[in-house]
Amino acid sequence: MRSIAPLQQVSSDLALLIDVILRREPWDVQLVVKALHCYHAWVDHSIHEEVKIEILFPYNPF
Amino acid sequence: MYTYDSNLADIFTANVCRFFANPGTVWTAADVFNEIAEWTVLPKTTRQTLSQIVTSGLVQESYHLYLASSIGIDAFTSISFLARTLAEAEVEKLLDPLTPLNQKFLEIMLFLLDTEMSSRTFNFWASFAEASVDIGDGHQGDFWLQQVLPKLLEKSVWRDDLDYEEWSAYRADVVEVFEAICEVLERDTLNSVVTEWLDAVARKEDSEAKVVVSILSEKC
Numbered sequence: 001m002r003s004i005a006p007l008q009q010v011s012s013d014l015a016l017l018i019d020v021i022l023r024r025e026p027w028d029v030q031l032v033v034k035a036l037h038c039y040h041a042w043v044d045h046s047i048h049e050e051v052k053i054e055i056l057f058p059y060n061p062f
Numbered sequence: 063m064y065t066y067d068s069n070l071a072d073i074f075t076a077n078v079c080r081f082f083a084n085p086g087t088v089w090t091a092a093d094v095f096n097e098i099a100e101w102t103v104l105p106k107t108t109r110q111t112l113s114q115i116v117t118s119g120l121v122q123e124s125y126h127l128y129l130a131s132s133i134g135i136d137a138f139t140s141i142s143f144l145a146r147t148l149a150e151a152e153v154e155k156l157l158d159p160l161t162p163l164n165q166k167f168l169e170i171m172l173f174l175l176d177t178e179m180s181s182r183t184f185n186f187w188a189s190f191a192e193a194s195v196d197i198g199d200g201h202q203g204d205f206w207l208q209q210v211l212p213k214l215l216e217k218s219v220w221r222d223d224l225d226y227e228e229w230s231a232y233r234a235d236v237v238e239v240f241e242a243i244c245e246v247l248e249r250d251t252l253n254s255v256v257t258e259w260l261d262a263v264a265r266k267e268d269s270e271a272k273v274v275v276s277i278l279s280e281k282c
Contacts, residue, residue: 011070014070015069015070015073018070018073018074019073022073022077022080027080027084027086027087029084029086029087030086032081032084032086032087033086033087033090036074036081036087036090036091036094037090037094039070039074039094039098040094040097040098042070043098043101043102044097044101047101047102
């Protein structure tokens, strides 16, 4: 398992960036599609790298 | 006031409806959420929202768009797979109780049986048949399974416009679903459904089909 702190930081930075993209009106569709792929890759990473999903999404009520 | 939410899952959950309302993002969103739902348990709110979206007629509408060549098969596949994944995740609860939402999921799965996604629903129907045995008197799923049978039979019939290998693979895969359904439906019900279907085929004007049906009817 990789170190937790950098992952949390990256997750937080990524969330900030994606939040900005999704708050733009109107949507830049190509950017939003990339954001979706990014989310997909992030969940994929968390599962395949055996990172506990609670660490990446700390407040998420699964 | 601008509030910043640092939770990725919450950000995406909050935008699920918008992803699916936008023609530029809907198919990617279906693809992405389907794969995530296959890998892990989705957050409850996301799961509920997605269930409402896919049961709103989107699957059927997508198929008509596909038939009209307005979208490609990949787009239709994305939304179909998402519907299937959500239905499979709840397969043991769909009849217990049969809520309007659960009913819509079963209607979608029946609808998909008639489409190019037909064989992709086999696991769902086999699991549904198996799960239905443990609910109530064990026959609460009969109404749905009785509707599955004629569709499977129809799809198993040879037509000149079919690809032989695909047709052959379908007939090989369909056996497992037949077996699962036969274990649930009583013999009389099975005979009635199959005979009714054979009669319907016999009434068609296809002489080749009539010959096959008459042979089958003699053996039934």
